[in-house]
Amino acid sequence: MSKINEISTPPPAHDFSKLEQILNRYPREEASLIMILQDIQDEYRYLPCDVLIETAKALNLPKSTVFSVGTFYKAFSLQPMGRHNIKVCMGTACHVRGAVMVLEAFQRELGLEHTGTTEDLEFTLETVNCVGACGMAPVVVIDEKYHGEVQPDRVKKMIKKGGK
Numbered sequence: 741m742s743k744i745n746e747i748s749t750p751p752p753a754h755d756f757s758k759l760e761q762i763l764n765r766y767p768r769e770e771a772s773l774i775m776i777l778q779d780i781q782d783e784y785r786y787l788p789c790d791v792l793i794e795t796a797k798a799l800n801l802p803k804s805t806v807f808s809v810g811t812f813y814k815a816f817s818l819q820p821m822g823r824h825n826i827k828v829c830m831g832t833a834c835h836v837r838g839a840v841m842v843l844e845a846f847q848r849e850l851g852l853e854h855t856g857t858t859e860d861l862e863f864t865l866e867t868v869n870c871v872g873a874c875g876m877a878p879v880v881v882i883d884e885k886y887h888g889e890v891q892p893d894r895v896k897k898m899i900k901k902g903g904k
């Protein structure tokens with residue numbers, strides 16, 4: 741395939757039938773937008789650009805409205821997210837009890853330079869500032885489950901178990 745063809749080929753569109761099911765759950769009006777975006781995030785694990793454009797059309801809203809809501813809330817992501825979400829707490833209590841080494845262990849095991857999502861879309865690594873469990877620092881939250889007193893040598897096992 742020539743370079744020009746590679747560049748001009750659009751990325752594959754997402755399955756809009758799932759979007760249709762989501763849209764059918766709510767009145768097609770602006771007031772439904774956040775709930776629809778939450779369902780899209782749950783279904784696709786992020787807010788794909790083409791799906792947002794279809795959503796704007798379906799709700800008869802400007803694309804800018806849909807994108808600005810999609811970028812405003814931290815719960816939404818315009819980037820693909822991994823099947824498992826790993827949050828390493830870097831708040832003060834966790835920091836002084838070795839959070840940097842825990843974070844580095846996750847980066848090493850996942851092959852990530854910083855934070856982000858692995859190529860196989862299995863894991864998204866994030867850092868957060870205090871998750872309210874300072875007494876069990878350093879803390880890692882995997883798929884909403886809290887893990888306390890995490891040591892770097894436990895990280896490999898935690899990834900293997902997918903946070904369970």
Ligand code: FES
Binds near residue numbers: 833877
């Ligand atoms: S600083 Fe990590 S839980 Fe509070």
